[in-house]
Amino acid sequence: MATSVPLHVNGQSVTVNADDPDMPLLYALRDNLKLRGPRFGCGLGQCGSCTVHVDGEAVRSCITPLSSLKPAQKIVTLEGLGSAEKPHPVQKAFIDEQALQCGYCINGMIMQSAAYLAKNRNPSETDIRQALAKNLCRCGTHLRIVRAVKRAAGNI
Amino acid sequence: MIDFLSTRREFLKGGGTMVVSFAIAARHAPVIAQTGAGAAKSVAADEVDSFLAIGTDGKVTVYSGKVDLGTGVRTALTQMAAEELDVALDRVTVIQGDTALTPDQGPTYGSLSIQNGGVQIRQAAATAKKHLVDIASQKLGATTDDLIVEDGVIKPKSGGKGVGYGELVGGKNFALKLDKDVKTKDPAAFKIVGRPVPRLDIPEKCTGRFTYMQDARVDGMVHGRVVRPPALGASLQSVDENSVKNILGLIKIVREGNFLGVVAETEWGAIKAAQNLLATWSKWEGLPEQKKLFEHVRATKINKDDVTSNIGDVQEALQQGTKTLKATYDFAIHTHGSIGPSCAIAEIKNGQLTCWTASQATHNLKKQLAAMVNIPVESVRCIYLEGSGCYGRNGHEDAAGDAALLARAVGRPVRVQWMRADEHGWDPKGPPTLIDLRGALDASNEVIAWESEFFIPEGAAGNVPLIAASLAGLPRETAYSPGNIIQNSAIPYAFPNIRTVCHRLAETPFRPSWIRTPGRMQNTYANEAFMDELAAAAGADPLDLRLKYLNDPRGMELLRRLAALSKWEKRPSPQKNAGTGNIAKGRGVSYVKYELNRTYVGAVAEAEVNRQTGEIRVPRFYVVHDCGQIINPDGLKNQIDGNVIQTVSRTLLEELTWDRSMVTSLDWASYPILTFPAVPEVVIELIDRPNEKPWGAGEPSAALIPSAISNAVFDAIGVRLRSVPFVPAKVKAAMQSI
Numbered sequence: 056m057a058t059s060v061p062l063h064v065n066g067q068s069v070t071v072n073a074d075d076p077d078m079p080l081l082y083a084l085r086d087n088l089k090l091r092g093p094r095f096g097c098g099l100g101q102c103g104s105c106t107v108h109v110d111g112e113a114v115r116s117c118i119t120p121l122s123s124l125k126p127a128q129k130i131v132t133l134e135g136l137g138s139a140e141k142p143h144p145v146q147k148a149f150i151d152e153q154a155l156q157c158g159y160c161i162n163g164m165i166m167q168s169a170a171y172l173a174k175n176r177n178p179s180e181t182d183i184r185q186a187l188a189k190n191l192c193r194c195g196t197h198l199r200i201v202r203a204v205k206r207a208a209g210n211i
Numbered sequence: 212m213i214d215f216l217s218t219r220r221e222f223l224k225g226g227g228t229m230v231v232s233f234a235i236a237a238r239h240a241p242v243i244a245q246t247g248a249g250a251a252k253s254v255a256a257d258e259v260d261s262f263l264a265i266g267t268d269g270k271v272t273v274y275s276g277k278v279d280l281g282t283g284v285r286t287a288l289t290q291m292a293a294e295e296l297d298v299a300l301d302r303v304t305v306i307q308g309d310t311a312l313t314p315d316q317g318p319t320y321g322s323l324s325i326q327n328g329g330v331q332i333r334q335a336a337a338t339a340k341k342h343l344v345d346i347a348s349q350k351l352g353a354t355t356d357d358l359i360v361e362d363g364v365i366k367p368k369s370g371g372k373g374v375g376y377g378e379l380v381g382g383k384n385f386a387l388k389l390d391k392d393v394k395t396k397d398p399a400a401f402k403i404v405g406r407p408v409p410r411l412d413i414p415e416k417c418t419g420r421f422t423y424m425q426d427a428r429v430d431g432m433v434h435g436r437v438v439r440p441p442a443l444g445a446s447l448q449s450v451d452e453n454s455v456k457n458i459l460g461l462i463k464i465v466r467e468g469n470f471l472g473v474v475a476e477t478e479w480g481a482i483k484a485a486q487n488l489l490a491t492w493s494k495w496e497g498l499p500e501q502k503k504l505f506e507h508v509r510a511t512k513i514n515k516d517d518v519t520s521n522i523g524d525v526q527e528a529l530q531q532g533t534k535t536l537k538a539t540y541d542f543a544i545h546t547h548g549s550i551g552p553s554c555a556i557a558e559i560k561n562g563q564l565t566c567w568t569a570s571q572a573t574h575n576l577k578k579q580l581a582a583m584v585n586i587p588v589e590s591v592r593c594i595y596l597e598g599s600g601c602y603g604r605n606g607h608e609d610a611a612g613d614a615a616l617l618a619r620a621v622g623r624p625v626r627v628q629w630m631r632a633d634e635h636g637w638d639p640k641g642p643p644t645l646i647d648l649r650g651a652l653d654a655s656n657e658v659i660a661w662e663s664e665f666f667i668p669e670g671a672a673g674n675v676p677l678i679a680a681s682l683a684g685l686p687r688e689t690a691y692s693p694g695n696i697i698q699n700s701a702i703p704y705a706f707p708n709i710r711t712v713c714h715r716l717a718e719t720p721f722r723p724s725w726i727r728t729p730g731r732m733q734n735t736y737a738n739e740a741f742m743d744e745l746a747a748a749a750g751a752d753p754l755d756l757r758l759k760y761l762n763d764p765r766g767m768e769l770l771r772r773l774a775a776l777s778k779w780e781k782r783p784s785p786q787k788n789a790g791t792g793n794i795a796k797g798r799g800v801s802y803v804k805y806e807l808n809r810t811y812v813g814a815v816a817e818a819e820v821n822r823q824t825g826e827i828r829v830p831r832f833y834v835v836h837d838c839g840q841i842i843n844p845d846g847l848k849n850q851i852d853g854n855v856i857q858t859v860s861r862t863l864l865e866e867l868t869w870d871r872s873m874v875t876s877l878d879w880a881s882y883p884i885l886t887f888p889a890v891p892e893v894v895i896e897l898i899d900r901p902n903e904k905p906w907g908a909g910e911p912s913a914a915l916i917p918s919a920i921s922n923a924v925f926d927a928i929g930v931r932l933r934s935v936p937f938v939p940a941k942v943k944a945a946m947q948s949i
Binding site for chain 1: 852
């Protein structure tokens, strides 16, 4: 049965029409709201490509049913974090370090790191590696990603 | 073996002679160019117009048949074109992989985008520039020697008014043949090539603005998902349409032979329909037993032998040796493991098929799709959009085939994205490789014989048959295309007696294709590890032994620089002081001259082996890399990092699993890859040779990683790892066997 789901995304209240209240948030963001930051990687919560912030926490949108979200919960995607003109310090650090190859995973890397750095201002390299241990990158850009997160930590 | 696995049907080419032209995209084409009527643009590989256009505003459009697969090639090609034309970088736009607009420069594989594709673009640009300077000289009344070009404006060296490219040819064709012998720019004058220019795509990718294939949308588009058989060779017996009748927006269940898919108005609707659809399939258990894989490989019929080198008399020399060694190496089946599952959009309208695809070979895909859906090849257009990294021929082309069949069935544009299990289960695989080696030393520890036999599937780098065509029983290729996997079976060392032979097998368990450094990685693994075995038998330092038998100054210089970079301690392996306690430390070296005719790379791995658990940690890699002229050193380092890290993952962890019916490693839990905590530090030294040819860098350094790790483990614990992946159980078993 089609339902209307109120959401708060990137600072705006929106309504998503979905045929299934248990549709994962990812599809509402990508297909209904035409956002490109969160990406489908596995649909299993294993890779992190779909990561968004829900009330500041990094959440895997591919396994987050719409029905589990409350209208007041603040959802932020990569687009809401910053823009090419006004990037978030983590986005800027990734650009400065040239920290991607294909970049398909990079939404997850940036969103996971931004949520982590909001609470951990001075992480060691080992801390950063642990914080990203469940985000997968296949191109092998890990070292640049760690450098970018370290650089961002100094700028938040 | 069943049809799907080793397709044997005739490949029928699309017939017909109807010519359909597509609109030339605007000089700065929109991301998704639309089809329509218009004059056809040249895509012939010998025409300047195929590669270059200059607008009235002086802006340059480069048409590249090679595409950026996430490696930064678009930026590098932009640098090469801007440099050669003497224009600022931001004047150049690169259109990639659109069969209506870009020349067929061959698939984007084999580390050839710069080496072949970029060099062709450079030649086109140089031909164009020469022409522009010639006509400017007439216009300005000056000799060409008296003219210079500054940011697309040709002017007298002595000063005075110049004339811009846009004014000279803006909006018009060059109508020039590409001159392969044209004099290109003196590297001493380079201002853009050789610099670490930031990648053009990265800001958009970091802010959610980039259009990946997976983001593309077409008017009227609906969503498809495939329902694959539960066993590779299963036949579809029945479909219970009632099982999905409650899915809102379901448009159609598409069934064609064993091809089954669903189309729905929404993506989630299509996913749910595919998950819930009940279908009955026949039983099929035709796969070999996994634990007997290499017995199966050894027993497979050999269709032919490729002798890749044959020097002296190996049999005689092996018998004369004071010490003889023999060893067998194997290398597991790997999946590409793209983070973003394969995706495509297809539309069939008025007899024309348009496919938006992340294919690395749009010109070939066009032919495959034409044959499959029986549309004249001239009526098919494939438009490249960058997808998730593919590292070879993954599922992008198959998703295009799926989209085409579904689009044909519903008469609307259909977007297909594979689910994770489709990607892990159905992308073509890097075939298993089995290698036997024999060597001999004489009384003075000189290597006098080297013999190797590689058991690898037949075929080269052709088109991999599309899954949709195989399942639906539609025309497709008949031959295997595992890539050019015989390369680097021959060795760079000057031993007096050498014989290397590739036994080309009639069958391999899974549809094969190339995965980064295909064959070259597996072959180099065995060769460079066995080289280490010979060094150990001779009591020689393994780096010294390589230097001793190389007669290539460039390779020797590289190895000496590697020794300095890695602070190589000269001594034989295994080492005597590997450390006390559970952790033993060692280092190993490996060397390759890629395909024996291009990029040189040397690597040293540091490894730590836990004697109790058998776990291997690789804290550090040193790499020295010589690919001739470097276009973008930062992009190059990024590629080397990626090669090392991805291949450490493949070497330590990765192995396809299956039962007798189907792949069982269908997600990241069952096919784990390397994660952040285990990623090694990578220390890189680039050797830039601006006056040499630019060679490829997307693959060569990956060739070294398995052998360097194996050699480092031997150095640490005196145990030789001859079977990739080096999982703890295998390491412990190897430790117990000595």
